[in-house]
Amino acid sequence: MTDKLTLDEIARRAGVSRTTASRVLNNRPNVRSEIRERVQRVMAETGYRPHPVAQSLASQQSHVIGLVLPRRTEILFNDPYFPRLTQGIAQACNDHDYTLALFMMQSEADEQKFYPRISRKGLLDGIVIQVGQIGDDLIARLLASDVPTVVAGRPLQHPNANYVDVDNVAGACSAVMHLLHLGHKRIGMITGDMRTTAALDRYTGYCKTLQEHDLPVDETLISEGYFTEIGGYEAMQRLLPHKPDAIFSSSDAMALGALRAIYEAGLTVPKDIAVVSFDDLPPATIARPQLTTIHQPVHAFGVKAVETLLDVIKNGPTPPRRIIMETELVIRESCGSR
Amino acid sequence: MTDKLTLDEIARRAGVSRTTASRVLNNRPNVRSEIRERVQRVMAETGYRPHPVAQSLASQQSHVIGLVLPRRTEILFNDPYFPRLTQGIAQACNDHDYTLALFMMQSEADEQKFYPRISRKGLLDGIVIQVGQIGDDLIARLLASDVPTVVAGRPLQHPNANYVDVDNVAGACSAVMHLLHLGHKRIGMITGDMRTTAALDRYTGYCKTLQEHDLPVDETLISEGYFTEIGGYEAMQRLLPHKPDAIFSSSDAMALGALRAIYEAGLTVPKDIAVVSFDDLPPATIARPQLTTIHQPVHAFGVKAVETLLDVIKNGPTPPRRIIMETELVIRESCGSR
DNA sequence: GTAGTGATTGGAAGCGCTTCCAAAACTGTG
DNA sequence: CACAGTTTTGGAAGCGCTTCCAATCACTAC
Numbered sequence: 001m002t003d004k005l006t007l008d009e010i011a012r013r014a015g016v017s018r019t020t021a022s023r024v025l026n027n028r029p030n031v032r033s034e035i036r037e038r039v040q041r042v043m044a045e046t047g048y049r050p051h052p053v054a055q056s057l058a059s060q061q062s063h064v065i066g067l068v069l070p071r072r073t074e075i076l077f078n079d080p081y082f083p084r085l086t087q088g089i090a091q092a093c094n095d096h097d098y099t100l101a102l103f104m105m106q107s108e109a110d111e112q113k114f115y116p117r118i119s120r121k122g123l124l125d126g127i128v129i130q131v132g133q134i135g136d137d138l139i140a141r142l143l144a145s146d147v148p149t150v151v152a153g154r155p156l157q158h159p160n161a162n163y164v165d166v167d168n169v170a171g172a173c174s175a176v177m178h179l180l181h182l183g184h185k186r187i188g189m190i191t192g193d194m195r196t197t198a199a200l201d202r203y204t205g206y207c208k209t210l211q212e213h214d215l216p217v218d219e220t221l222i223s224e225g226y227f228t229e230i231g232g233y234e235a236m237q238r239l240l241p242h243k244p245d246a247i248f249s250s251s252d253a254m255a256l257g258a259l260r261a262i263y264e265a266g267l268t269v270p271k272d273i274a275v276v277s278f279d280d281l282p283p284a285t286i287a288r289p290q291l292t293t294i295h296q297p298v299h300a301f302g303v304k305a306v307e308t309l310l311d312v313i314k315n316g317p318t319p320p321r322r323i324i325m326e327t328e329l330v331i332r333e334s335c336g337s338r
Numbered sequence: 339m340t341d342k343l344t345l346d347e348i349a350r351r352a353g354v355s356r357t358t359a360s361r362v363l364n365n366r367p368n369v370r371s372e373i374r375e376r377v378q379r380v381m382a383e384t385g386y387r388p389h390p391v392a393q394s395l396a397s398q399q400s401h402v403i404g405l406v407l408p409r410r411t412e413i414l415f416n417d418p419y420f421p422r423l424t425q426g427i428a429q430a431c432n433d434h435d436y437t438l439a440l441f442m443m444q445s446e447a448d449e450q451k452f453y454p455r456i457s458r459k460g461l462l463d464g465i466v467i468q469v470g471q472i473g474d475d476l477i478a479r480l481l482a483s484d485v486p487t488v489v490a491g492r493p494l495q496h497p498n499a500n501y502v503d504v505d506n507v508a509g510a511c512s513a514v515m516h517l518l519h520l521g522h523k524r525i526g527m528i529t530g531d532m533r534t535t536a537a538l539d540r541y542t543g544y545c546k547t548l549q550e551h552d553l554p555v556d557e558t559l560i561s562e563g564y565f566t567e568i569g570g571y572e573a574m575q576r577l578l579p580h581k582p583d584a585i586f587s588s589s590d591a592m593a594l595g596a597l598r599a600i601y602e603a604g605l606t607v608p609k610d611i612a613v614v615s616f617d618d619l620p621p622a623t624i625a626r627p628q629l630t631t632i633h634q635p636v637h638a639f640g641v642k643a644v645e646t647l648l649d650v651i652k653n654g655p656t657p658p659r660r661i662i663m664e665t666e667l668v669i670r671e672s673c674g675s676r
Numbered sequence: 677g678t679a680g681t682g683a684t685t686g687g688a689a690g691c692g693c694t695t696c697c698a699a700a701a702c703t704g705t706g
Numbered sequence: 707c708a709c710a711g712t713t714t715t716g717g718a719a720g721c722g723c724t725t726c727c728a729a730t731c732a733c734t735a736c
Binding site for chain 2: 691692693694695
Binding site: 051084113120 | 390424441
């Protein structure tokens with residue numbers, strides 16, 4: 001109350017040196033328990049709270065990590081995926097006593113402006129960066145900086161970066177397999193934004209599975225939906241004339257759009273066209289019929305990204321961490337398999 | 339490269355004092371332009387980037403503001419509202435050279451843990467806190483702390499806090515007015531979570547408008563939907579037996595659920611039941627029919643919250659800022675008015 | 677009783693920057 | 707050309723904490 005409440009002041013009131021007060025504050029050993037208690041009491045009584053910035057400067061670690069969403073990714077914040085991911089990351093930060101700083105780049109200017117702040121040890125102890133479009137400049141520069149970085153998603157052009165990803169290829173495979181098992185032959189695909197690795201990998205899984213079953217990859221049955229509802233809607237409209245009997249959609253949101261297009265064409269799901277999508281986010285259960293979809297553990301994914309980052313911070317960047325998380329087919333109604 | 343790149347080092351290489359180097363770094367006057375250029379050149383050549391934490395400590399301002407989402411609000415992160423709000427806030431932070439720290443509380447423990455870090459000047463220059471449920475403890479404690487704070491939404495129990503809100507009452511009024519003009523008499527309402535002021539205010543606007551038109555407020559035509567799609571669906575199911583001819587839904591997401599329930603009951607919108615909702619977020623245009631809804635400027639709202647906060651930081655907390663933003667009726671298909 | 681051990685304590689030097697203040701250098705005036 | 711007034715400059719004191727290191731202390735073993 002009276003004086004500015006610094007650690008010095010606490011030390012003075014407890015009749016010890018600042019060093020000892022610091023030890024008590026940080027729960028370090030080598031303090032007589034009697035003294036420790038006395039200092040703790042003073043801290044409690046005065047409502048002392050250490051100055052985080054001073055701690056950061058002196059200890060050379062900020063206990064802050066940054067989540068960087070590059071330009072254009074931010075558009076996708078409409079998709080439930082990113083909010084959910086952010087939640088997972090925030091949760092993990094809380095659990096590990098880290099503060100989360102959010103860098104949502106909305107223009108090239110933003111990237112230029114923030115690069116100096118974040119690419120330097122000081123503000124941030126580490127960075128989780130979402131992969132953006134292939135060839136993204138920001139990610140390359142961040143990886144080259146001396147700040148520990150983990151990429152959320154597979155960075156195509158930086159194979160030895162630390163990254164966490166879901167097994168998109170395997171997920172797509174099991175989606176297509178499911179459709180094949182149900183007897184579908186003309187399986188179309190609505191892809192995500194093909195400038196992202198997630199979209200590419202799912203596409204790869206789709207092609208691979210068809211080929212392994214001696215089915216042709218028919219370009220007229222593939223259309224890009226850019227990961228948005230409206231994109232999925234338009235993609236489906238393009239696909240309909242080619243009479244697919246099943247669709248693999250690279251995201252739930254796009255599947256929602258596809259359903260709309262299908263109904264507007266007077267067809268029904270799953271009777272006329274079966275649909276499997278990817279994500280298993282809220283849209284999957286809101287849709288009628290409910291979507292059979294590839295579940296990806298978005299929340300856990302965010303947690304894992306943070307934990308991997310903390311591991312890198314603590315134990316250094318070598319060897320590169322590559323975490324691949326499993327997906328799982330969730331069967332609901334949109335395939336008519338039950 | 340060679341030595342640790344501090345301001346001292348820059349000063350040494352440029353042959354000036356650290357004070358002068360600091361002045362150049364911060365674009366302050368009283369430096370001969372010749373010297374200024376020399377220092378700038380050295381900074382550019384060496385790729386010098388100041389240590390943000392050291393700057394914070396010395397200048398007593400961090401250029402970081404916190405966005406606090408209290409417990410339970412975080413659940414609503416599924417609704418497109420919060421991601422969009424976050425985007426607006428992030429944008430404004432970027433534009434004003436502030437870093438955004440995100441505190442998404444997911445448990446009481448989180449709140450306890452972070453309170454000391456954020457309620458103290460140091461880490462954060464200011465806080466934008468989303469109103470949570472009425473009676474929320476955290477918001478009260480934050481308002482009592484010495485950190486400049488702006489509330490997003492009207493904090494019922496803290497009328498003289500700084501806050502930014504949309505005019506929920508007026509918005510609800512114009513929604514109901516629209517339905518009245520179209521000749522509807524049995525106008526039902528799906529409310530949001532009634533422990534929030536947004537839900538209460540919209541409910542108030544609904545009641546007020548009915549009363550002003552000498553219509554009864556019929557409890558059987560009102561049901562709580564908790565701001566979720568599924569909540570809206572269930573609320574609508576409860577309402578259907580009482581034969582409303584129109585529905586005012588307190589959010590787009592709930593309207594989506596309501597539409598589902600209406601269709602499942604074999605009725606159509608707008609023929610059998612007209613629907614007006616609130617938000618004008620992506621679900622409004624995805625829905626079939628597209629939703630007539632009260633547009634609220636979510637993005638601008640986030641921007642305004644930040645700008646108000648910066649104003650408070652700069653000019654002090656008095657007088658209390660109370661910003662109310664306007665809403666607007668957007669007519670689409672779900673009322674059949676065209 | 678004394679040397680040796682390990683646990684405790686505090687002095688002091690930072691961490692990398694801002695900013696107050698006094699000194700130095702320059703400007704223009706009579 | 708001296709003097710008051712204005713810029714420009716740098717020395718030094720912080721900002722509030724951590725941490726190295728040397729000093730002190732309490733014991734044990736001989």
